[in-house]
Amino acid sequence: MTLKSFVEVQPDSHFPIQNLPYGVFRPESGSTARPGVAIGDYVLDLSVITRAGLFDGLILKGSDCFLQPNLNKFLAMGRPAWKEARATLQKLLAASEPTLRDNATLRQKALVPVEKVEMLLPAVIGDYTDFFASMHHAKNCGLIFRGPQNPINPNWFHLPIAYHGRASSIVISGTDIIRPRGQGHPTANSGPYFGPSLKLDFELEMAAIVGPGNELGRPVDVNEAADHIFGLVLMNDWSARDIQAWEYVPLGPFLGKSFGTTISPWIVTLDALEQFACDAGKQDPPPLPYLAEKTSKNYDISLEVEIKPAGNEDSCVVTRSNFKHLYWTVTQQLAHHTINGCNLRPGDLLGTGTISGPEPDSYGCLLELTWNGQKPLSLNGTARKFLEDGDEVIFTGFCKGDGFLVGFGKCSGKIVPSPR
Amino acid sequence: MTLKSFVEVQPDSHFPIQNLPYGVFRPESGSTARPGVAIGDYVLDLSVITRAGLFDGLILKGSDCFLQPNLNKFLAMGRPAWKEARATLQKLLAASEPTLRDNATLRQKALVPVEKVEMLLPAVIGDYTDFFASMHHAKNCGLIFRGPQNPINPNWFHLPIAYHGRASSIVISGTDIIRPRGQGHPTANSGPYFGPSLKLDFELEMAAIVGPGNELGRPVDVNEAADHIFGLVLMNDWSARDIQAWEYVPLGPFLGKSFGTTISPWIVTLDALEQFACDAGKQDPPPLPYLAEKTSKNYDISLEVEIKPAGNEDSCVVTRSNFKHLYWTVTQQLAHHTINGCNLRPGDLLGTGTISGPEPDSYGCLLELTWNGQKPLSLNGTARKFLEDGDEVIFTGFCKGDGFLVGFGKCSGKIVPSPR
Numbered sequence A, B: 001m002t003l004k005s006f007v008e009v010q011p012d013s014h015f016p017i018q019n020l021p022y023g024v025f026r027p028e029s030g031s032t033a034r035p036g037v038a039i040g041d042y043v044l045d046l047s048v049i050t051r052a053g054l055f056d057g058l059i060l061k062g063s064d065c066f067l068q069p070n071l072n073k074f075l076a077m078g079r080p081a082w083k084e085a086r087a088t089l090q091k092l093l094a095a096s097e098p099t100l101r102d103n104a105t106l107r108q109k110a111l112v113p114v115e116k117v118e119m120l121l122p123a124v125i126g127d128y129t130d131f132f133a134s135m136h137h138a139k140n141c142g143l144i145f146r147g148p149q150n151p152i153n154p155n156w157f158h159l160p161i162a163y164h165g166r167a168s169s170i171v172i173s174g175t176d177i178i179r180p181r182g183q184g185h186p187t188a189n190s191g192p193y194f195g196p197s198l199k200l201d202f203e204l205e206m207a208a209i210v211g212p213g214n215e216l217g218r219p220v221d222v223n224e225a226a227d228h229i230f231g232l233v234l235m236n237d238w239s240a241r242d243i244q245a246w247e248y249v250p251l252g253p254f255l256g257k258s259f260g261t262t263i264s265p266w267i268v269t270l271d272a273l274e275q276f277a278c279d280a281g282k283q284d285p286p287p288l289p290y291l292a293e294k295t296s297k298n299y300d301i302s303l304e305v306e307i308k309p310a311g312n313e314d315s316c317v318v319t320r321s322n323f324k325h326l327y328w329t330v331t332q333q334l335a336h337h338t339i340n341g342c343n344l345r346p347g348d349l350l351g352t353g354t355i356s357g358p359e360p361d362s363y364g365c366l367l368e369l370t371w372n373g374q375k376p377l378s379l380n381g382t383a384r385k386f387l388e389d390g391d392e393v394i395f396t397g398f399c400k401g402d403g404f405l406v407g408f409g410k411c412s413g414k415i416v417p418s419p420r
């Protein structure tokens, strides 16, 4: 029998009692930030649950981790605390449990309608890393920029390639994205282009939120890496392809990325995703021992991107992909990140890289979907090579359970013009 | 007449009253962290000066910025606060000023012998960026890795190239550096090398500490960029050349750098450096308007690197360079960083990149000094291609004034073996 909550949850909701993703919110503007979990169309205020003494397990009893304005303290506590919190909350919200269900005053305080709240970044993100873990994406980028000989670099199959991203410009879903200005390639007989980016793109990604992390000099074993990942969010790694193409040799992406990165507000835990785990597939060549996993997992998460042009009523689906297309698993990514001794801290963000599938309608960015502008998409009849001012880009992601969804909600952002 | 302090300062001290660099320290282990300024062989405890009510200027009176465990709050206050603090402290420490000089109790509390204190990172560093601003370094790297045709990429002369670095692994001078493990290039008929780095290097750099910063979407004008830089530190961007060479295409340096970056504890302010400003030299081609400065400044800062092998009494000077060799100024670096709207936050660190001069004995890393190991250096008779376990690398930097130095102290770190 399927677990049910006393809180009404529509069958197409992303947030049934099987999910219980964590976020940080203000119940009304001006009030203090606090952690919550999503349940149906409500947010359960964990500061209220803490003050009511309802976290009564061995680890969380008396803890102030949910009285913080971010999740970092809870993230640092690790999987035993995460499991205890999940068990406590699934019990508290269950249809059969009277504690909260039958206490109208407490219920009124603890359950806030989601349409009233302001969502914030769930954690202080000390460092943000972006990987490049989809083979289809790596191959398409190689074909577009370097041609058909060896589109994928030889190192790619031996290690999960990544770069350090910019932490300061990570924003929460719903934040407008200002079109960046910058330099592009010179044209014949003139200097570099300078002005608003002419090739603004999205990148369909997901990102892991790091839990306890590790001390400097102490790598995390790949078979213990899952205990360092609290959960996943949707991530849009906005990219200015013209700025990127001109600046990135030899030190990698910089201003072509650092103007903004959007994440979804709800962290879906690995514990909630566990029932959607699937085999990650064989890697050839076999990875070096420090990347060899006893069990190599992906997750079956359906992903979709829509674009809603300015003034349009309707949005258009431009791609459908799936998290399971990743070649390198998130646990391999994390273990590789630490093999040199690099320390991860609670709240760090590890982006997967663009999640492209094998088919053209599953590519994860406009660079691939329009083949660098050569094959424009049609959005309700208007052509689109790259993003235009006023375009809203909306990601969704969910796993399909037996009679319920475990979803991520939305990750969206609208392009606004460059400052003059 | 030269300004003098009642605190005795040796003529070769880096910390006369003309300098007054800021750091964060614990007077004894276990005590709380607090800001201080260096004066001769003492640290002036700014929390004591605050509590004694001696910051009595318009901006700092009543402020708790020096009661914090880091400098971020003071950094955010901007140049008017920085100038007021400097004026207050230069007056308070002057030979002619009785307030502190003649109050033995207060003096005892406020002036802590530097050999007793533990120095900490001066600020919470939200993001760390590393530039590539020395033309000699860019050229040598190009010659070594790509050969004599076009050793410098065409983009290099149009923009200050940079990459995002790892903030979590920035450590204070004196912290041991654990030799990183990782992958290197495959050799014929075998997979990639895996093990302790065989090409561990230092990079002689300096770094700017960001002041107020800017909001997302609001670039900083290059002619106002100096007001966003509090001061400079020495920085060693430790680099594992074998890991770097194998991983860096196409997304730039990652694990070859992120195992550790060392900074010196004392931030020398731009106000103290102003009298050592020099012309930055003509840029050809002329920079785009957003990088064109009314006055383009470098600073005449002598830099030196010594290596002290394990068991040796003496260290060997391996290079002498100067900050003024930079092609792109720190203000151009900062303005470029924000042109796409990227936000800088107080305490952010902007590394200059390796500061190589034109002559072989002024190159800023072993990669260049030994030409990728082809021409070993002699250290007191032993050959050195790259760093060995037990090597201590010591940077110093100073400006020569009329009868005094304005210096940075040391930035040092010792290599310890990889974990087994």
Ligand SMILES: [Ca+2]
Pocket (backbone or CB within 6 Å): A130, A131, A203, A205, A237, A351, A353, A354
């Ligand atoms: Ca990306």
Ligand SMILES: [Ca+2]
Pocket (backbone or CB within 6 Å): B130, B131, B203, B205, B237, B351, B353, B354
């Ligand atoms: Ca560097």
Ligand SMILES: [Mg+2]
Pocket (backbone or CB within 6 Å): A236, A237, A238, A239, A257, A258, A259, A260, A261, A262
């Ligand atoms: Mg981004």
Ligand SMILES: [Mg+2]
Pocket (backbone or CB within 6 Å): B236, B237, B238, B239, B257, B258, B259, B260, B261, B262
């Ligand atoms: Mg480094």
Ligand code: NI
Pocket (backbone or CB within 6 Å): A126, A127, A128, A164, A165, A166, A167, B126, B127, B128, B164, B165, B166, B167
């Ligand atoms: Ni960072």
